[in-house]
Amino acid sequence: MPELPEVETIRSGLECVLPGKKVAAVEVRYPQAVKTPTAQELQEKLPGRTVNAVRRRGKYLQIFFNCGTVLVVHLRMTGRLLFSPAPQNWDKHTHVLFYFCDGSVLAFHDVRKFGTIYWLTPDRFSEIHGLHTLGPEPLSADFTACYLQEQAKRRKTSIKSLLLDQRVVAGLGNIYADEALHRAGIRPDRPATSLGAGEITALHRSIRAVLQEAICFRGTTMSDYRDAAGREGGFREHLRVYRRSGLPCPCCGQTIVRTVVGGRGTYFCPRCQR
């Protein structure tokens, strides 16, 4: 599932190839993927626009055009944005195709069909509920241990659920929430309010460290994730707990346990995490 490190890897891949490219045509095969405007309008009006820049906010990718509009893409669980220098035989899971004037193509591919595409101007970002209400970027200066402590104090929920709430911090998903909690030595089902200042500091540091490391390894591929060039991420072998139930904790050797917290599959080490 693309979380912050995966979306950032896709972003950096697209940033290398897309700027300066002019859209020749758009082909929408699964119209429900386009939330704003209609699929038809996207196909009619996007051609002729040139890509300026590719940015990221949380798990949202933003492709800026020189006319001031932005294509916003959320990949949810199985979505991919694949860049190809030339057309290919696209399979049945390829739902939207952006053809550029130089013959290259950007393909939106999504087995589960949960991914969403918007095309609008930045002043209308508030129409995208999730983007509008996004918390601070975890790798920015806005995300401080102090801020995290404030959030943890005021919410009566588990610390893991807090980390998954995109309004609190943008971009963490199931993998990196579990990994950050393990590095910080905190059980995922602890009430957020029960964490001491030292634990919050450790958690804040762990979140940033695990995200930065995962970006260095170009993200985690469990099954579906691919970068813009179709390559898998390399962080899977560095995971300490996620989907490792029954295996030894790399820190202490204790067997990793799977539970459910806030309705999500959750992995932790009963010895390292208290």
Place this chain on the structure above:
DNA sequence: AGCAGGACCTGATGGC
């Protein structure tokens, strides 16, 4: 108000 759980989807997996 704030949280839990269902809906959205499809493919992989396991039981019978």
Place this chain on the structure above:
DNA sequence: TGCCATCAGGTCCTGC
């Protein structure tokens, strides 16, 4: 072999 149930998870929506 084949059928069915279950699971996976990000976000929105509903209901408690």
